[in-house]
Every structure is written in structure tokens, then in C-alpha cells.
Amino acid sequence: MNRTTGSRTIGSKTIASRPAGNRPTGGRTAARTTGPGAGTAPPRRTDARRPHPAPATARRRERLPRYWFAERLLLTLSGRRPVHWMLGHTLGAAYDQLAALAPYAPLQPAPPGRSPAVRHCDEFRPSPxxxxxxxxxxxxxxxxxLAFRLEHCTDQRWRCSAVELGGTRR
Incomplete structure (x- = not known):
């Protein structure tokens, strides 16, 4: 690399680059320009009514116990995951409720191809x-x-202790 002009020669081509003294101090120094998916835009959604949450919003949601459990309950009740997938995340009664609801796949999408989604999830804390x-x-x-109850157990993990769907119990 030629330090005075900030360019380098590869074969017979001269490529301009940033001068050596102007490099960023942390993180990556250059964007990825090769490999699968480089330079291509993500696929567009055809369903404009309900856009995907922004990536930062999705990451914030994932850290909240209520959204984490809502997503997993949705996957189980839509038939995309087996009930035993929730075994370590539920207490006895809630697991029995899931086992009773799951064979009916109550959250399975009516028109095939459109996956069910959590639109909004909120919480109430009746006690610590x-x-x-x-x-x-x-x-x-x-x-x-979809309503569910989470309890903070002695091993410092949240576990689901009750599940109800659509206000009725099966």
C-alpha cells in the first residue's frame, strides 16, 4: 500500500483506499462485500398489513420473558414444534394444558403459507x-x-405455570 496516496496496486489495477492515518479505532474496518447475499436486498414481504418488527425491536422483544414465552407457545400451539419442546420451560399443570391443546393445533394458520405471529404481548405483575x-x-x-402465567423459580429461570387460549380451556 502506498502510504502517501492511500492506494494500493493489485496486479495492474490501482485501488484507492483510505489513508493509513484515518482508520476507525474499533470494530470492523470494512463492510462485507463478498459471499452469499452480499449486495442483495432482503426479500420483500407481500403482506403489507403487518410488517416485520425492526431488527432492534425484535432483539429487545426476545429479551423480555413474556415475548420469549409467547413465541415458543405460538410455535407449539401452531404445530410447528412438539409439546415436549416446552418440557423444561413449563411446570406440571401448564405442560398438561399444552399437551391437551397442542393436538388440535389451534393457532394453525387458516390459509396455508401465512404463519401465525405475536402481534402484541403485555404483562401484569400481581406479586414479585x-x-x-x-x-x-x-x-x-x-x-x-393467549394468556399465560410465568413464575420465577428458585433456579432463577422463568417457567410457565398456566396457559389459556381464547378465554376457554379444553
Whole structure:
């Protein structure tokens, strides 16, 4: 690299680059320009009614116990994951409720191809270490309610202790 002009020669081509004294101090110094997906835009959604949450919003949501559990309950109740996938995250009664609901796949999308999604999830904390959460689930053209209770156990993990769907119990 020629330090005075900030360029380098590769073969017979001269490529201009940043002068040596102007490099950033942390992180990556150059954007990725090769490899799969480089220079291509992400696929566009055809369903404009419900856009994907922004990546930063999705990451913030994932850190909240209520969204984490709502997503996993949705995957189980839509038939995309087996019930035993939630075994370590539920207490006895909640696991039994999931096992009773899951064979019906109540959150399976009505028109095939459109996956159900958590539109919104909120919580109420009746006492320390307890979260009563409620979520709005969009499955096709239906909007369903999902309610669940989380308890902070002695091993410092949140576990689901009750699940109800659409206000009725099966």
C-alpha cells in the first residue's frame, strides 16, 4: 500500500483506499462485500398489513420473558414444534394444558403459507416473581388471545405455570 496516496496496486489495477492515518479505532474496518447475499436486498414481504418488527425491536422483544414465552407457545400451539419442546420451560399443570391443546393445533394458520405471529404481548405483575402475560396472536385473518402465567423459580429461570387460549380451556 502506498502510504502517501492511500492506494494500493493489485496486479495492474490501482485501488484507492483510505489513508493509513484515518482508520476507525474499533470494530470492523470494512463492510462485507463478498459471499452469499452480499449486495442483495432482503426479500420483500407481500403482506403489507403487518410488517416485520425492526431488527432492534425484535432483539429487545426476545429479551423480555413474556415475548420469549409467547413465541415458543405460538410455535407449539401452531404445530410447528412438539409439546415436549416446552418440557423444561413449563411446570406440571401448564405442560398438561399444552399437551391437551397442542393436538388440535389451534393457532394453525387458516390459509396455508401465512404463519401465525405475536402481534402484541403485555404483562401484569400481581406479586414479585410472577408475571401474568397476555398476547394477541394473528393467525390468518383471525385474531386470538393467549394468556399465560410465568413464575420465577428458585433456579432463577422463568417457567410457565398456566396457559389459556381464547378465554376457554379444553
Amino acid at each position: 416473581g410472577v408475571i401474568e402475560a397476555f398476547a394477541r396472536i394473528e393467525a390468518g385473518d383471525r385474531l386470538l388471545a
